[in-house]
């Protein structure tokens with residue numbers, strides 16, 4: 001198995017001995033599902049300015065200023081989210097949970113793929129694109145990924161323009177109060193979700209898998225450091241440089257979709 005066999009084995013040995021591992025995931029885990037990461041070359045933040053489109057206020061004014069550009073990128077993202085299927089990395093994390101090794105997956109991803117892979121205990125710090133939240137009463141409602149995307153693609157094509165007024169007509173309505181709902185994701189400047197639970201999971205684990213994240217968005221990126229302070233072993237899987245070097249016990253510079261199944265195979 002390639003040149004990192006030693007690292008894969010070292011990770012397998014550490015994981016085989018624990019029942020209290022946690023995974024901390026970033027967009028790299030879904031890259032092999034065809035979903036673009038944010039900061040790799042050609043990533044989402046190279047194509048849209050996060051300060052313009054990464055906040056809810058910014059998104060509204062960018063839409064008003066240049067709706068065609070933003071909607072063009074939005075359509076491409078919708079296509080990617082529609083075609084995506086969970087990859088061997090997501091499935092290996094679900095396997096590790098079933099094997100009684102992995103307690104929690106803490107993810108920054110909003111794509112729902114870790115749920116679809118069958119993991120039971122997932123903390124989605126940046127929310128979920130396919131869960132709607134009511135703007136008035138806060139009630140939440142989970143929708144199915146593929147039917148929702150089909151509906152959006154069809155209705156967006158039939159809109160007369162992409163003004164805020166027109167787009168709002170597509171928003172689902174809250175069953176409880178009738179107000180409009182928006183995707184329950186965390187934009188810049190908004191509070192992350194489930195922070196106490198995420199920190200608890202980071203502090204309680206004795207091994208943390210740090211997977212496919214550039215580790216630049218806080219407070220999420222603090223979790224591996226918190227886990228290390230509490231004595232956890234840190235296993236990092238990321239083909240590129242990352243800011244966790246000084247706390248890393250085992251570093252596997254590979255794609256998660258390749259390395260994670262290889263680790264599971266070694267443990268079995």
Ligand code: OAD
Nearest residue numbers: 026027028031037038039108212213214217238240255256
């Ligand atoms: P980034 O785009 O910042 O980082 C992606 C990381 O994945 C990089 O370190 C890559 O080297 C690595 N990577 C790429 N392909 C990989 C693969 N196949 N296997 C393993 N690793 C791979 O994405 P995040 O760290 O997820 O926030 O970004 C964190 C947050 O920034 C996101 O949750 C999002 C964004 O702004 C919100 O939406 C609130």
Ligand code: ZN
Nearest residue numbers: 134137174177
């Ligand atoms: Zn409501």
